[in-house]
Amino acid sequence: xxxxxxxxxxxxxxxxxxxxxxxxxxxxxxxxxxxxxxxxxxxxxxxxxxxxxxxxxxxxxxxxxxxxxxxxxxxxxxxxxxxxxxxxxxxxxxxxxxxxxxxxxxxxxxxxxxxxxxxxxxxxxxxxxxxxxxxxxxxxxxxxxxxxxxxxxxxxxxxxxxxxxxxxxxxxxxxxxxxxxxxxxxxxxxxxxxxxxxxxxxxxxxxxxxxxxxxxxxxxxxxxxxxxx
Amino acid sequence: xxxxxxxxxxxxxxxxxxxxxxxxxxxxxxxxxxxxxxxxxxxxxxxxxxxxxxxxxxxxxxxxxxxxxxxxxxxxxxxxxxxxxxxxxxxxxxxxxxxxxxxxxxxxxxxxxxxxxxxxxxxxxxxxxxxxxxxxxxxxxxxxxxxxxxxxxxxxxxxxxxxxxxxxxxxxxxxxxxxxxxxxxxxxxxxxxxxxxxxxxxxxxxxxxxxxxxxxxxxxxxxxxxxxxxxxxxxxxxxxxxxxxxxxxxxxxxxxxx
Numbered sequence: 001x002x003x004x005x006x007x008x009x010x011x012x013x014x015x016x017x018x019x020x021x022x023x024x025x026x027x028x029x030x031x032x033x034x035x036x037x038x039x040x041x042x043x044x045x046x047x048x049x050x051x052x053x054x055x056x057x058x059x060x061x062x063x064x065x066x067x068x069x070x071x072x073x074x075x076x077x078x079x080x081x082x083x084x085x086x087x088x089x090x091x092x093x094x095x096x097x098x099x100x101x102x103x104x105x106x107x108x109x110x111x112x113x114x115x116x117x118x119x120x121x122x123x124x125x126x127x128x129x130x131x132x133x134x135x136x137x138x139x140x141x142x143x144x145x146x147x148x149x150x151x152x153x154x155x156x157x158x159x160x161x162x163x164x165x166x167x168x169x170x171x172x173x174x175x176x177x178x179x180x181x182x183x184x185x186x187x188x189x190x191x192x193x194x195x196x197x198x199x200x201x202x203x204x205x206x207x208x209x210x211x212x213x214x215x216x217x218x219x220x221x222x223x224x225x226x227x228x229x
Numbered sequence: 230x231x232x233x234x235x236x237x238x239x240x241x242x243x244x245x246x247x248x249x250x251x252x253x254x255x256x257x258x259x260x261x262x263x264x265x266x267x268x269x270x271x272x273x274x275x276x277x278x279x280x281x282x283x284x285x286x287x288x289x290x291x292x293x294x295x296x297x298x299x300x301x302x303x304x305x306x307x308x309x310x311x312x313x314x315x316x317x318x319x320x321x322x323x324x325x326x327x328x329x330x331x332x333x334x335x336x337x338x339x340x341x342x343x344x345x346x347x348x349x350x351x352x353x354x355x356x357x358x359x360x361x362x363x364x365x366x367x368x369x370x371x372x373x374x375x376x377x378x379x380x381x382x383x384x385x386x387x388x389x390x391x392x393x394x395x396x397x398x399x400x401x402x403x404x405x406x407x408x409x410x411x412x413x414x415x416x417x418x419x420x421x422x423x424x425x426x427x428x429x430x431x432x433x434x435x436x437x438x439x440x441x442x443x444x445x446x447x448x449x450x451x452x453x454x455x456x457x458x459x460x461x462x463x464x465x466x467x468x469x470x471x472x473x474x475x476x477x478x479x480x481x482x483x484x485x486x487x
Contacts, residue, residue: 034255035326042329046336053340060344061351067297075436079278086274094267097258097319104257146408151416152434153409160405212320216312222274223304227281229288 016108017189018197034202041206045213048175052217055168059224062160072154073161074228076142081132082226085125086218092121093215096183096208103201108194111204115187118211122180129173137162144170168221175214182207256324266318270311277307 014020023030063070099114137143141150144166148159186204189195196204280303287293317323322330417427432438 038325039328039332042332046332049333049336050339050343053343056340057344057347061347064348064351072435083274083278087271090267090270090274093315093319094263097263098260101257101260101263104255148405148408149412150434151412152431153412154431154435154437156406156409158405159408209320212315215319216315219311219315220305220308223277223281223308224301227277227300227304229281229285229300 016194016197017192018103018106018195018200021195021200030199034205037202037206038209041209045209048210048213049217052168052171055164055171056220056224059164059168062164063228066155066157066160069155069157070161071228073158073165074225075154076137077165077226078132079226081128082222085128086222088121088125088128089215089218092118092125093212095121096211100201100205100208103196103204104198106197108190108197111196112187112190115183115190119180119183119187122176122183125176126173126180129169133169165225168225172214172217172221175217179207179211179214182210256321258318258321258324262318266314270314273307273311277304280304280307 021030023033027033027036095114095117099111099118102108102111102114141148142162143149144163145159148162153159186196186207189203281300284295284300284303288295316333322333413427417424422430
């Protein structure tokens, strides 16, 4: 289904947004602008990886120091929900890659459908995390750092484990929300003016890259947090 | 004379740069590739969970003594494969300018430096070179890293450390140890339960159930730790009427020593 879409949505007279897009003056051509934007975004992704590497470093050091506390704490986590969250994020990575492919082939309908599925997966991930993990734990008194108030700590250093857990998954969940916000913005622009098409889909590509990075981070977080024995 | 024909002027490309530069089209990943990759990722996720439960089974039921690092090594190698697949194909690193891959690899190198150097530092915190022993002193704010202050302020109250090292001075290991102990004391004070009842609730809260199946039987042997009675026997025990005594001790030790 790759019919040329020349729809004239409200507020977008004439040709679709991607056809009307004019690259910035200081670039030689649209291709250069795309490459430059992508390079900048990859540099930003590198800084995001370094942000999470700080969290992974904290995990590694504290696990080295208190392995029994980490094992005891990890037993309180349900592998089921971690696994479901992993699958949800993997599927959402697939759909966002498909939506970029649809943009390249000017398939506006499926571009939007794939984006909507991705955003729904993002909210499903956040909902599972909140409803089945954060809220039950928080109400039991299992909280990060100084807020810890559970009298049944399985090990004296278990609060350290919970700080690492909340820190890593909390910052990751924040990134899920940020990624979802970027994708929602892409969806809004697509609905308003068919902004993404074969010759212009930079924002969608970058939002997709961000989303894949969020997925990769979770791929590493899941075994480290849920599968300690 | 004929004037030169007017150059065709493309407002999108006024300087005529379109002819310059590489004209590689954007790579469009095929649906088939994406579907194969996502299915592989799902299978690898299942594999990660399965291998960790296999490992638990081996340690618990079969009594294999797997070292700690096996768990991490297996899980991380599968995660590495999954991450690489996402990076190469979903994020299209494979099909694009190698510059992006170089950026990402450099990022990984920085991560390795971060973890490696921090680990080396932490591992050697207690190390004091012989030639420095005499001049060792507390630095910075005068708080010794090995012996943090003995009182901390937690939950609006001041808590004293109760741990003593071999020379009798108070030492601590971060605030989480005393915090956990303090919470236990408060809970017992507030609910008025006995220590035994607390232990019962603690076991329930941490999903710890007693299992009395850790003795060896005909189907499987269970690793024992500690000394067997025979190793305790010295040459002097064999002399003069101590044989029975030594044998009895050995049996008693074996039966009680798990």
